[in-house]
Amino acid sequence: MRCAISPCVLIGCLLAMICLPAAWLTGAEFDPDRFLKQYCAACHQGEKPQGHFSIAPLIGDREFTPNSTQWLDLLDQLGDRAMPPADTDKPRPSMEEYSQAVAWLKEQLAAASGSAGRMTRRLNRPQYNNTIRDLLHISHRPADSFPQDLGLEGFNNVVEVQTLSPFLLQKYLTAAEESLALAITTQPEPEQIDIRYYPLPPEVHSGAKPLKPSPIPLKDLLGKQWPAYVSRSIQLLGGNYPVNQAGMREGQGPHGYEMVISQDGKSGQRGQLMFNTPLIGGRYRLTVQAYATPRLEKDGRPIPPQGVSILGVSVNGEDVQRIAIPLADKPQPFVCEFTSDHSRTQVYLNGATEVNKLELKPVPNLVITEARLEGPLYDAWPPASHRAIFGAGGTDATPEILRRFASRAFRRPATDAEVAKYTALCEAEIRQGASPLEAIRVGLKAILVSPHFLFLIEPVDSSGRLSDYALASRLSYFLWSSMPDDELFQLAADDRLHLPAELEKQVARMLQDPKAEAFVNEFGGQWIGFHRLAEAAPDPDIFPTWDEDLRRAMLAESQQFFRHVMLENRRLTEFLLADYTFANERLARHYGIEGVQGGALQQVALPADSKRRGGLITQAGVLTVASQPTRSSPVFRGIFVLEKLFNRPPPNPPADVPALEEAAATGEAQTVREQLARHRADASCAACHNRIDPWGLPLEEFDGIGRWRKMTAEDLTASLQDGEQITGAHDLQDALLSQKDAFVAGLAEKMLLYALGRTLSWSDQQAEPEIVRQVAAADYRFQSLVQAIILSPPFQNR
Template identity: 30%
Template sequence: MTACTLLATLVACANEPVCSADESTASPATMPAKHAAVFKQYCFDCHDAASEEAGVNLEQLSFDIAKDIENAERWAKVLNAINSGEMPPADAEPISDDQKSAFLKDLSEQMVIARKRLSDTGGVVTLRRLNRREYANTVESLLGVRPDVSVLPDDQATSGFDTQGASLFMSSDQIEQYLASARRSLELALSPQKPTKMRTVRVEPEDEYTPHYAAAAEQMRDTRRRADAFLSQTEKPASDFGFLDAYQAKRQRRIEWLPLMEDYLNRPETKTGITLIMTIKQGGYTKVKLPVLHESQDGRYTIRVRAAAYPDARGRLHYLEFSEGFGTGRTRLGWRKVTAPLSAPEIIQFSFVHRPGEKKQIWIHQRSHQDRADKNQATIDMQANGIGTPPGLWIDWAELTGPEPDGNREQLATQILFEKPADWTEQRYAGEVLRRFAERAFRGKPANREYLDQLNQRYHDNRAEGQSQTEALIDTLSIILASPSFLYMIEDAEPGTADGVRPMLNGNELAVRLSYFLWSAPPDDELTRLGRTGELLDNDVLRQQTTRMIADARADKFVRGFVYQWLQMERLGMFQYDGVQFPTFDNAARECAGEEIFQTFQLILDERLPLQTLLDADFVVINDVLADFYEIPGVDGHAFRKVPVPNDSKRGGLLGTAAVLAMGSDGQRPSPVERGVWVLRHLLNDPPPPAPPNVPMLSRLDGQLLAARDLARAHQEQPQCANCHQKIDPIGYGLENFDAAGLWRDTEVITSPGAYRKRKKLKEFEIDASGQLPDGRQFANYNELRDAVSERGEDFARGFTESLIGYGLGRPYGFTDDALANEILSYANKNGYEVSAFIHALTQSSAFRTK
């Protein structure tokens, strides 16, 4: 295919002359008319109206990029063709670097605007199903059982939030998945079960584990003895000694871990408990396993552990880690620090909930990494001390007490299968069970008569087939939980007025929308009552309810659901960190780093602090795990709390959090590009255009040891790369003093790749943290960058407002929402930019209260 033919496949003809754009009256997403010179000089020889080679006429490409989707797609293909170097063809005059850079810069920026304009819904809220979070919360509110949502349709959030209807679709065959999920949840909630008696089980580790480790050590010694015996003679074959050949005998003779096991067994405290160490066994560490909890043993349990700490161990190894699962998969539940000495052990207490239908086992062990880092570090320590990583904790015994009965689930089950009045027939009772449950499941909207008749017939058929009353009801109730009226957020369709204005929500619909916005769950009794009576439509009542709901513990669902997606926190779990290179950034530090973001936002909401506090806080919200990671003294206990930091601290505000800094890395090196993009998008509300496809690789730099700034400069040598990088990278430079895990450093060290034991320092660079913001504001270091960003509080507030609108209204923010954003910002300004003020302004708006 020739270059001209290729371009023909990229750009189709349009109907408006290219030179018709008037920059003085141009609408947003209009390519500046001055760039017509690029087409005239480099393209029209083949692609004007006269030649129209390969059927392409660039004279007819409208410079109003957002004129329609078809025109925008043509411009996107032009952008990609020039970015990739396909155009102009190799045998034609190349576009000068200055012209190319200016053309691509303007086109990239206008494409961002065009995408927003063309994705604008005009205020229409798309019918959507419950996302996974909302579905789980809703089922739990009805049944007291939390369903497994992993088998349900994904929440394909195309615009950043899982509340947006355009992303929440499903196919008809997926109804079966919802039916199966509903039936399973109903069986767990309603099927008669023999109650599990509450009891306490104590595990004595010395009885469970010490004999096992003694046997393992003896097996190692036996292997060594057999290897020595074989290698010291020549008459008998290797098989007589249990080996394949001499190579295997020599290899197995080198039992590096035997000294560690012998050290463990020689410690007197292992005669009365267990010492937590790294081992060569599966799991990588010694652990205490509590009894297996089966599907019917649900409820709240309490763990009590009598433990003590070895004083000379690394600080992170003074934490107990609690994890759950069955088999190889583990989920971390939490951490508790042990401070007591061996001479005076302490009791550590930890609670958790075992959900109905699950089978799992609780492990108690030391803090761990996701990868083999703990084993690798133990090997490094063994080379230094001949034994391995010194132990951090000793456990005398562990107790498991439970389950405490779940009174809420029992109450909900009784509410569904209420006691049948003596004078009712079974058919009347079943019909009333179905009617009441359907109305609750449909969030206050009564089911129609025809639907209820079909459900009653289904129940009757089930009974005729020999099913018990409960079995027949469970099958029929599951249909309700797979119905569109349950799975979808349905607001009755009513025609708009003659001028296109859509009708307002009624009281019940407003209660549902408000509740799913702030709680990701159905309304409670108070909100339901106010919606049913219409009182919620009163502005003052709505304000009072919004205030009540924000203060309720269930608002945690809003904090986590919104903040996680607003700040794109999924990147925190995308990369595996090298535990030898980043020993303190383990599972505990990483998960607590994410929790710091949620807890900080929650505190700002609770204490009615300005939104700006997220940029320039003089405090952090941390627990003991993060205090150790940040090296902030005086923080004891696992609970997160507000901790003041001095003026010269690197912490305080989003930019100084480990979560944000770790998200801007690949798990090995920090990325000025990722960090710069994140700041532009989330703090400055100035998102750069998406990275173009077919960006040329810098293969000429392979094998060179370059600092991050030098790598970025190399990209800027390419005009198609320079447009974005000149805006992004200078911000990222200001964060270069933080390594990939978010710890402060003064130099950047590059080590050799390969096995952890063979890595060597290859080069070291002094860090230059100077740079500038897109508006030209320069900074010399991180502190000045943070100050410069905090001075852009209005831009930050604008971006926050746009995201809140997108999350709360269930559709992407569009140009038609500008007036709404301005109203919200004006109200927030009058109320000190408190986070609650943004929420109140949105919930009071006509957009939130309109169908």
């Protein structure tokens, strides 16, 4: 268990040790007790040791274990040469003495670390959903109803915190049944639905009586009584404007619909178009013909529009797409595909406007001239999901069906004993009166609840190296959060996947595959933390320009920035400083960047003469997450740099240290800078705040939602631990770039932990210098880091 205060308070003692002759710091001559008593006892013994830390438990301690967290934390401080501080009167070690002390600690920790042990992780929620998708060829997300995955060190796939409750076991059974019901079809080829919905002008249907819908083509209705329209009048969502807009339907298939397509032109008003249509399970395509037009003055002159019209598509209450509709003089097609798992599906089109709510200017009209619904879409019948299980044959060849399915589900060839066990289970069902198909369902379900499906079981050879099949799974769950594809399976079968040249080829291929979007969202999202934007709640009284459109734009910027660096194999240093970002009109306006129009995200060049923006640390989403609801937070922002960029997070503060707001309430300090200075004056806080504050204070030129603001140089100046003074984001970015190898090392540790799905042992961390060396030799390119991790001993071995 960690002590209540940071082990940092002991660093002064340990570094003081380094001032002794070098012989004291090598091999068996190193005597921890002597050093502790001679250099630490004066301050850290007795009833009231300084910093609430006593050396008494360490005297006589010779137990270096794989979980020697205090020693690991101390080694981090030694590696940073953080203690004693540059301004202390204590002697500081020479480089030779420092290196010898570090080498001794590394030797002890490496000897105690050994193997990480045989920890078997299970699929987390995203991995389960993606595996069901790729195994059964269905768009179904059963794991969304599973208990939330717990997180450790920032990631939710870490085995040390995974649990297996009775509730989750029941969910596995239900998920297997639901997934197989969607994948297997016993129905003949379904009738195709192809329905078009049109709005009708008010003068046509005003006062008319409702008639039953009819498939008569629109062109045949001219000059006749309209045969189809909606009888109900629906108000705009959030408004008080009655709309008598109706619509008609033509085409084939079942129907049921309500239609409202209108906007009153004021910010926040929405229109709605809803299809309430009986559909069979499958994939559907919705094509909307739409455009936006400026509103008109009373004399007919167009009013310059403010904001962007947004067409939102939701299916059964879940948002599936938001489409920016540009100004135009005629309709354009916009396509959205979705999957229906319900017998009766509700499809909504919502009209909204992306606009600053303080600028109550006229917004563009959203005009929808046609909505077309087609489906279910499939290349052949039976669909791919059915064929993935049964192949081209029927249900007669039970052993072959089960062997093929189990081999893909278990991600390695099923054994004869396994196939015999599942075949016997099916035969027992048939003896009890089940049909062949019903019996096979039972066998398939048993496979989907097997530990070999639910867990990532990794066979090794006598040397501890992963088998090629286990390597294929480790690789695919690292980059895709899903099972291997046919190419990886074939390479594993040929015993070629472990070859370095083949692995490098596969990394390049897999990162370009659409399934690598999981790496953007799962690794990128948890590393950068942009998923936390959903929880951000800036005070609307203090930040009145904050709204959902800005939140979405911030999220999209961080996602696209990571995606771009990955797909284009850019330099990792662009995470620290880049001369571009991604923004739409709303976010560009927030940044004060001119010339960006529309709701679509686009790459934006940042001014060459300014480094106020560029890289992760100046993105509005990162700055917003690293803020309090009412103000910016140099502490949160400093912690972001230490934790996310260098993987050197500070420990939690002592329980008896008040938050900055509490200190301010007592009148003890007036400004955040003054409060932080008071924290640093306290010995209990100084060790950590001397590390945190210098990275956060220069970012005070950005407010609580990431807007730039003018501040004095004094407010933005801080001294790094090596004594270098930096002022503002410009200097901070230069300081980060000067430590790019430390950044790559921290990122490598984060990525390796995510790839292995477990915390790193000390022996794992010994691979870090070689990874950094390979990345530096490859010009710090993104793919070089992924390749170096995959070729490293921790990734290749159990």
